[in-house]
Structures are given as structure tokens and as C-alpha cells.
Amino acid sequence: MSLLLDVSSVFFTISFLIYCVAFIMYGVAIMGRVWRNRDPIVHTKKWGKAAFLLASIGLIAHLTYFITRWIGSGHIPISNMFEFMTSLSMMIMIAFTIIFLIYRKTLLGLFAVPLVIIIMAYAAVFPQEAQPLIPSLQSWWLQVHVTMAALGESFFAIGFAAGFMYLLRTVDFNSQDKRERRQQRGVEFTFFTIIILVGFIIAIFAFRAGGYESVFSQKEVANNGEVSTTMQKVEYKLPPIVSPYQSEIVSFQSFLGMDAPLFEAPSWMHGINAGRKLNTVVWSLLAGIILYGLIRLILRKPIGRAVHPLLKSLDADDLDEITYRSIAIGFPIFTLGALIFAMMWAQIAWGRFWGWDPKEVWALITWLFYSAYLHLRLSRGWQGRKSAWLAVLGFIVVMFTLVGVNLIIAGLHSYAGTD
Incomplete structure (x- = not known):
């Protein structure tokens, strides 16, 4: 098998x-x-x-x-x-x-x-x-x-x-009409959301290839609000910009001079992996913004405007x-x-x-x-x-x-x- x-x-x-x-x-x-x-x-x-x-x-x-x-x-x-x-x-x-x-x-x-x-x-x-x-x-x-x-x-x-x-x-x-400009922004935002996902994939594989890992310990909170003595370990595969709520550093791998998380996950985010999930969202946005910026720098125009000429020969009714x-x-x-x-x-x-x-x-x-x-x-x-x-x-x-x-x-x- x-x-x-x-x-x-x-x-x-x-x-x-x-x-x-x-x-x-x-x-x-x-x-x-x-x-x-x-x-x-x-x-x-x-x-x-x-x-x-x-x-x-x-x-x-x-x-x-x-x-x-x-x-x-x-x-x-x-x-x-x-x-x-x-x-x-x-x-x-x-x-x-x-x-x-x-x-x-x-x-x-x-x-x-x-x-x-x-x-x-x-x-x-x-x-x-x-x-x-x-x-x-x-x-x-x-x-x-x-x-x-x-x-x-x-x-x-x-x-x-x-x-x-x-x-x-x-x-x-090429239109400056207000309605068309809203359409242009909508198309560009759609490209941006796709690029955010691509940026996350690139970031996670890049840090995984580099063997990045940081570990935190976090106290588990019981349903009645009392703090349990149980300590849970949370492993990060992306540099921890966000640390778990009320956690302690077990091991921290420095990245670009960052020797500690920039901020802590808010208290209302429940769950042992809440901080890691928020950290993933932050990294996805950062990677997406950087990747989108690089693409715009290469194209020197919005992505939608660059792709538009490729579709001129298509029948819009068919699409x-x-x-x-x-x-x-x-x-x-x-x-x-x-x-x-x-x-x-x-x-x-x-x-x-x-x-x-x-x-x-x-x-x-x-x-x-x-x-x-x-x-x-x-x-x-x-x-x-x-x-x-x-x-x-x-x-x-x-x-x-x-x-x-x-x-x-x-x-x-x-x-x-x-x-």
C-alpha cells in the first residue's frame, strides 16, 4: 500500500x-x-x-x-x-x-x-x-x-x-467615466485577491525550504475562565509577526533582524491556533502586496489593462x-x-x-x-x-x-x- x-x-x-x-x-x-x-x-x-x-x-x-x-x-x-x-x-x-x-x-x-x-x-x-x-x-x-x-x-x-x-x-x-472606473477597480481587486493566495503559497514554500520554525507555549484556558496548568506548544512555519495570546517563546528563529513578534493576538481570538491563523493572514496580505507591487512595476500599468488586449478577438456573447x-x-x-x-x-x-x-x-x-x-x-x-x-x-x-x-x-x- x-x-x-x-x-x-x-x-x-x-x-x-x-x-x-x-x-x-x-x-x-x-x-x-x-x-x-x-x-x-x-x-x-x-x-x-x-x-x-x-x-x-x-x-x-x-x-x-x-x-x-x-x-x-x-x-x-x-x-x-x-x-x-x-x-x-x-x-x-x-x-x-x-x-x-x-x-x-x-x-x-x-x-x-x-x-x-x-x-x-x-x-x-x-x-x-x-x-x-x-x-x-x-x-x-x-x-x-x-x-x-x-x-x-x-x-x-x-x-x-x-x-x-x-x-x-x-x-x-482607457475610460475615465465614473462607472467604468468602478469596473476597472473591481477587476483589479479580483486580480489582487488571486495574487494574495499565490503570495501565500510562495511564502510558505520559501520558508519551508529554508527550514524556518519558531515555537511558543500557551496556557490553555478552561471554559469557566480559570487558567489550566496545561501548556500547549504552537509551531510557526512563517516568521511570527503575531504571537499567540499570553504565550511564551520556546524557540525563536530570527528573521530580518526581528527577534520577537511585533504584536500579540487579541484576547477575543479563541483557540490554541488562533494566533498562528492570524499570523498566516498577515503574511498572506504582505506577500500578496509585495507580489502585486512587483507585477505592477514590471507591467507599469494595472494588470487588467495589460491583459485586456489579449481578449479583443473573443466574442463577449460567447463568454x-x-x-x-x-x-x-x-x-x-x-x-x-x-x-x-x-x-x-x-x-x-x-x-x-x-x-x-x-x-x-x-x-x-x-x-x-x-x-x-x-x-x-x-x-x-x-x-x-x-x-x-x-x-x-x-x-x-x-x-x-x-x-x-x-x-x-x-x-x-x-x-x-x-x-
Whole structure:
């Protein structure tokens, strides 16, 4: 079994590298068409086909990882954050493949493939050891509930990519009109939020490669307010700008002349890992701001304005249609997986269909959001920018449901291990 797990890790790495090369090829297909006065249509088709073929090979390697991980661990690989995020990225590639085969839009790969790469890199932040399932997860309902929910969310991701492309295509980045400037700021902020996640991934891997570690001890506070004599150790893999509340330094690795944390986590942030989580948020913002600043320095213009010319040849109506179709496909799948099958499983596992667990609440919020999207689209005629912005905001809700609830809000669904 351990051999299969090693094989799965190899195929995960292979698929990641292939996706990276496919992304570069998609970039050549779109941006390289102006080189040497080549026929842009012929050039895009040639490189686009090669990029799609390579991405498909990457998907086969990704599926091989999924299957070998399943057999090697003895359960479907969706039980912790590493497994779930790697499986989600695989689902997004499947959804992209389906939508691409329908619409044949090469540029969609330039936005969907890097989304897969980012999620895979984010997954690698978490512990990768295969662990036995806790009792409440030892059910075949886990397979139908989580996989269908993830597949629905994957189509939402493609809807996000197409909707964001629509905004980049239609927003006038040279206009000084007040309304257009709001649109420009919205697009730029969307880029910034993506860059924050990328910055966090870069920061955590950079410090991990350098072997950074600082350790604090923190007194555990009982529910009645009395201080327990139990001391809990909290390990930091990022330099501790924020220390745990009322903690003592066990070991501190100096960074850029910083020999102690700059400030302490506030008292209202409960939990032994609250300070570390706040420290991670601070580092994500810092890394994102630095990375965004470097990109702006290189481009010497807003990112949206730099990307906008690449999409001029696209039909905005096609992008709007892809956005709607992706969400329309994903919605019933998500409804079955995240609500109906989830409630059935909850009844079997916990003896109730609904319990106001944070993950359940945010799954319902996600469902209501996309219900509103489809209602406004079909009944009120919300198309174009309104539809695109809803697709972008909807996927932000999805990502908070997947990441924020698991890592920040404690609940019955907080199975994820963190490093």
C-alpha cells in the first residue's frame, strides 16, 4: 500500500508539471500569435490544440494519482484538505475539458489551467500523509456527497473563469467615466485577491525550504475562565509577526533582524491556533502586496489593462454563454451533492438532517447565491456584466466555504490537518 501512495505522489507531481507546461503553451497560443507576422488564427489553433492535448495528458496523470491514492489509502482521497483540494483541482480540469469540447475557446485554458495549478500548489501546503478515516466518514455517502459537491463547484470555477474573462473583455480600461472606473477597480481587486493566495503559497514554500520554525507555549484556558496548568506548544512555519495570546517563546528563529513578534493576538481570538491563523493572514496580505507591487512595476500599468488586449478577438456573447452554461450544469450537481445527499448522510451519521454546522450553513449560502444567479438570469434578464460579476462573487463564496470554514471556523466538518 505504501508503494501505491508513493506512486500516487509521483503522478501528482507529474500532473502538476504537465499543467504548468500546458499553461505556458496556452500563453504562446494567445500571446505568441503576433510574433513574426504569423497568421493569428492558424497559430492559435495549432498551439491551442497542442496545449489542450498536453493538458489532457496531465489530467490522465491526475486521474492516475487519484486512483492509486484511493487504493493505497483504502478510502476515496477527499477526507482532508490536501486530498480534497487535489481532487477539486482534478474536477476543475474535467469540467474545463467538457466545456472546451463544447465551445472550443482556446483562451479559456489560459484562465482555467492556472486556477488548477494554484489549487494544486495550495493543496501541497497541507500534510500529505494518508490517514485512516474518522468513524463519521466511514460511509459510501462520503463518496457521493463530497465528489458530487466538488464536481458542481468545479463547473462554478469554470463559470468564474469565463465570467472574469468577460469582464476583462468588455471593461473599457482607457475610460475615465465614473462607472467604468468602478469596473476597472473591481477587476483589479479580483486580480489582487488571486495574487494574495499565490503570495501565500510562495511564502510558505520559501520558508519551508529554508527550514524556518519558531515555537511558543500557551496556557490553555478552561471554559469557566480559570487558567489550566496545561501548556500547549504552537509551531510557526512563517516568521511570527503575531504571537499567540499570553504565550511564551520556546524557540525563536530570527528573521530580518526581528527577534520577537511585533504584536500579540487579541484576547477575543479563541483557540490554541488562533494566533498562528492570524499570523498566516498577515503574511498572506504582505506577500500578496509585495507580489502585486512587483507585477505592477514590471507591467507599469494595472494588470487588467495589460491583459485586456489579449481578449479583443473573443466574442463577449460567447463568454457570457459559457459562464451561464457552466453554472447551469454545475448547479443541479451541487444541489444533489452538497444539499440532498449531504442531508441524507447527516441523518445517518448524526441522527439529524440539519444542524446549523458552519459548513452546512455556508453550503446553503452557496446554493442560495447560485439560485439567485439563475433566477436573475432567467427571469430578470441579467446578462453581460451583471451575470459576470455574480459568477465571480459566487466563486469567492465557494472558496470561503471550502477554505475559510475548514480552517477558521470550528465545526463537525473541520477534518483538515494543517501544517
